[in-house]
Amino acid sequence: MRDPGLPSLDQLRVFIAVIDHGGFAHAARALHRTQSVISYTIANLEEQLNIALLDRSKRKPVLTEAGKALLADARAVSLKVDGMRARARALSSGLEAEVSLVVDVMFSTCKLVRILHAFQTEFPTVSMRLRTEALGAVTQLVMEGTCKIGVSGWMPGTPATIERQSCGYVTMVPVAAPEHPLARVEGKIPGTVLREHTQLVLTDRSTLTEGQDFGVTALRDWRLGDLSSKHALLRSGIGWGNMPVELVQWDLDAGRLVRLDVAEGSAFSFPLYVIHRGDEEAGPASRWLMQQFLDLEQSGGGSVAPPYTAAPAPAPIALRQR
Secondary structure, eight states: OOOOOOOOHHHHHHHHHHHHHTSHHHHHHHHTOOHHHHHHHHHHHHHHHTSOOEEOSSSSOEEOHHHHHHHHHHHHHHHHHHHHHHHHHHHHTTOOSEEEEEEETTSOHHHHHHHHHHHHHHOTTSEEEEEEEOTHHHHHHHHHTSOSEEEEEOOTTOOTTEEEEEEEEEEEEEEEOTTSGGGGOOSOBOHHHHTTSOEEEEOOOSSTTTTOOSSOOSSSEEEESSHHHHHHHHHHTSOBEEEEHHHHHHHHHHTSSEEOOBTTOSOEEEEEEEEEETTSOOOHHHHHHHHHHHHHHHHTTTOOOOSSOOOSOOSOGGGOOO
16 A cells, blocks of 8 residues: 655645535535536545545535544644745734743742733734742842743842833731641730741842841741742741731631731832843834733732721832842
């Protein structure tokens, strides 16, 4: 038996049209060809593949078992070629092939998901490369050019090449499990008491803040590389720490965590910024993506309204622990 030949893209699309439109005549009308041309094309495709794709013994052609299997392949090839053409058309018009984004772990996951879904709808041909990092690691990735866009907190020592625009804030609150000793303290918790208990701190994996501690008050602290680990350890009762109120609100409502009434301030706002290198021109998809984050602040969606009376002004945000 001879090996199958190489079918053309046109043959595959005619094959798909016959199935999708329910027969040779309907496919001919849809493709603006004669029925004889459609029949001839399918016959040539079967000859090329050395296998029967359609059972013509009935009034309406029916897929053979082999035809069912190969129809999926034909659709996949057709979609791949259409995608390649769409991407080539987009690239020729100046649209980026890829957008790289790094987001601070403090940014709301729900809001990030909505923005990413909207991006995929708006730019289906543009690949998205996403990373999440904490503290200075976001800025460092943008500085190095690894990521073109960042959503970051304010970092001391940020170079002048980095441009930033405010996109809202995250409200941070100190929390602990209900069985933790701090949760049973009546009244305001003084700093001297806080320092006696293990503090869970999100660590910075960049070199931008090397040797610096941002508001770590406890004598003992555990440095954690991701927010989910910090969240899990807080719920286990092993320490206390600051968390985005939006992330822990369900735990607070359910009693799995309690908010600590800290004397120096029971909440603070962690501002967020969209950052990018000012010496590089952003493409259309990158500009659109940055605007989605900026629109959050204008619509009020970038913040979580604190359900409490504002505490006295806290220390500068650059020196606050996360």
